[in-house]
Amino acid sequence: MKISAIITLKKDVLDPQGKVIHQTLDGMGFKNVNELRQGKYFEIDINENDPKEAKEIVEDMCKKLLANLVIENYKIIEPQ
Amino acid sequence: MKISAIITLKKDVLDPQGKVIHQTLDGMGFKNVNELRQGKYFEIDINENDPKEAKEIVEDMCKKLLANLVIENYKIIEPQ
Numbered sequence: 792m793k794i795s796a797i798i799t800l801k802k803d804v805l806d807p808q809g810k811v812i813h814q815t816l817d818g819m820g821f822k823n824v825n826e827l828r829q830g831k832y833f834e835i836d837i838n839e840n841d842p843k844e845a846k847e848i849v850e851d852m853c854k855k856l857l858a859n860l861v862i863e864n865y866k867i868i869e870p871q
Numbered sequence: 872m873k874i875s876a877i878i879t880l881k882k883d884v885l886d887p888q889g890k891v892i893h894q895t896l897d898g899m900g901f902k903n904v905n906e907l908r909q910g911k912y913f914e915i916d917i918n919e920n921d922p923k924e925a926k927e928i929v930e931d932m933c934k935k936l937l938a939n940l941v942i943e944n945y946k947i948i949e950p951q
Contacts, residue, residue: 799914812937816936821931821932823928824917825917828914831910834910852896857892
């Protein structure tokens with residue numbers, strides 16, 4: 792079963808990389824961007840058929856390794 | 872309007888970073904991961920109220936800057 796996790800910086804944490812991309816887009820003519828923030832995305836193929844169980848395992852992974860909870864949030868996207 | 876874009880490596884492109892994370896998870900006791908692939912995530916706050924128009928602008932950004940279409944795919948997530 793494939794489960795995805797999205798890791799984003801918390802709202803108040805500066806995102807210099809996103810800012811540079813925003814400026815670059817602006818220079819390319821995309822003038823209507825208010826804000827751009829970059830995050831990480833993980834697609835995890837897990838050997839577990841119960842969606843609830845799989846979600847819990849991925850949540851555990853996020854807490855223990857994938858996300859730095861001091862500055863980042865995680866969101867788990869369940870399989871369709 | 873906030874729109875998200877997910878950039879992933881194409882299926883046949885090696886993902887060494889994902890592989891290292893996979894191995895690390897394995898070493899931490901998460902033994903049931905078949906595959907883990909890492910991607911990028913962008914959350915774009917765009918000054919455009921028409922969802923269809925906003926989606927098209929973000930798609931254009933993906934093609935021109937955010938994704939390297941030789942090795943990457945993009946997926947746009949419309950606002951809820």
